[in-house]
Amino acid sequence: MRSLPKNVRIVEVGPRDGLQNESAIIPTPKKAEFIQLLGTAGLQDIEVASFVHPNRVPQLADADELVRQLELVPNVRYSALVPNMKGLERAIQSGIRRIAVFTAASETFNKKNINMGIQESIDVFKPVVDRALKEGLSVRGYVSTCFVCPYEGPVTKEKVADVAGALFQLGVDEVSIGDTIGAATPRDVETTSGYLLQQFAGHKLAMHFHDTYGMAIANVYQALQMGFMIFDSSAGGLGGCPYAPGASGNLATEDLVYLLDRLGIKSGVSLDLVRRASYFIARELGRDLPSRVLKTA
Ligand code: HMG
Ligand code: MG
Numbered sequence: 001m002r003s004l005p006k007n008v009r010i011v012e013v014g015p016r017d018g019l020q021n022e023s024a025i026i027p028t029p030k031k032a033e034f035i036q037l038l039g040t041a042g043l044q045d046i047e048v049a050s051f052v053h054p055n056r057v058p059q060l061a062d063a064d065e066l067v068r069q070l071e072l073v074p075n076v077r078y079s080a081l082v083p084n085m086k087g088l089e090r091a092i093q094s095g096i097r098r099i100a101v102f103t104a105a106s107e108t109f110n111k112k113n114i115n116m117g118i119q120e121s122i123d124v125f126k127p128v129v130d131r132a133l134k135e136g137l138s139v140r141g142y143v144s145t146c147f148v149c150p151y152e153g154p155v156t157k158e159k160v161a162d163v164a165g166a167l168f169q170l171g172v173d174e175v176s177i178g179d180t181i182g183a184a185t186p187r188d189v190e191t192t193s194g195y196l197l198q199q200f201a202g203h204k205l206a207m208h209f210h211d212t213y214g215m216a217i218a219n220v221y222q223a224l225q226m227g228f229m230i231f232d233s234s235a236g237g238l239g240g241c242p243y244a245p246g247a248s249g250n251l252a253t254e255d256l257v258y259l260l261d262r263l264g265i266k267s268g269v270s271l272d273l274v275r276r277a278s279y280f281i282a283r284e285l286g287r288d289l290p291s292r293v294l295k296t297a
Contacts, residue, residue: 004225005228006265007265008266009230010043010044010267012043013234014253015034015048015049016049016060016080018249018281019059020050028065029069032070034277037280038235038274038277041269041274041277045079046076046078047078048070048078048079048096049096050063050081050087051080051083051087051088052114057242063090063094064090064093067080067095067096077097078098079098080100082128083121084124088128091132091137096137098137099139101121101125101140101141102144103116104178104180105145105155106151107152108151109145113243118163139170140172140173141176142178143176144180145244146180148181150245161200174204175204175206176232177193177196179208179210179216180210181210182210183213185218189219193205193207197226202227202228203230207219207223208232209231209250210248210251211252216250217255217256224265231251233255233256234249235254235274236252236278236281236282236290237249237254237294238250248290249289252289252290252293253274254271254294255292258293271293275294278294279294282294
């Protein structure tokens, strides 16, 4: 067993992965307030929106206006999903400085999610990433369904490595490894993420766990022991993918911060202030959020 890392970077995806899965549509100024609360809580990477087709994810159809309304907190990197050149043009127009392209390790999911096969998506991303880098934006990549696909079942580690490698080849600076339907266990993380570590630098791989089976925090602990240092999470445990049946909330940011604090690992995030952000969005949504830590006094 390796020693645990001293520092971890959290990528907060609540405003995007979280709100994309809610039936309620939050007004743009309230989203901006939520994002500001997250920034002041010490989250330095916040994924705020998606420049996808507005009919496909109506909850995030205000991406262009939202980015313009953000009151930027110093030293925070704001990012948004971009699936194609049209999305990139909207992103550039909005003024956002970091984008994320997203594909999958299973064909069926990718087709249902972005209407492209895996290789087709890489071909579509190539000019998008080239242009984004030329414009001075930075680019993250996502691979979904890295452990289990809701349509095809278990996914091989070799396939995940192929797709992650293709994204790195395009010039993304980091690849997020998605357990889209929250089905992975620590054993799967050891196998698949361990295989990735043999081929890519660990500090360029993020772990993106959903919590459908309550395994997310166990998977984080497994990944920490393997040396991973970047984790995606969502305030309150909001989240899911509308095109992945059975996908529930992301790993909750509070639960992650609690674990890191208790292990003595620095994230720069204030647990109290994240809770404040989560209470805020829970009030706007009119429902309790799944985070365990949020339920404590
Ligand atoms: P398509 O229908 O194949 O697109 O959709 P198209 O290129 O054929 O264009 C059709 C029409 O859409 C055209 O308009 C385009 O202009 C328009 P028309 O000429 O008919 O009037 N269009 C757009 N409009 C606005 N913004 C755009 C855009 N692109 C085309 N960017 C597309 C392809 C990818 C756009 C669509 O399938 C889509 O929007 N999908 C949404 C996918 C999504 O957001 N899924 C959830 C996020 S992924 C996730 O949650 C997983 C993750 O968290 C990791 C994990 O957990 O695993 C990241
Ligand atoms: Mg996700």
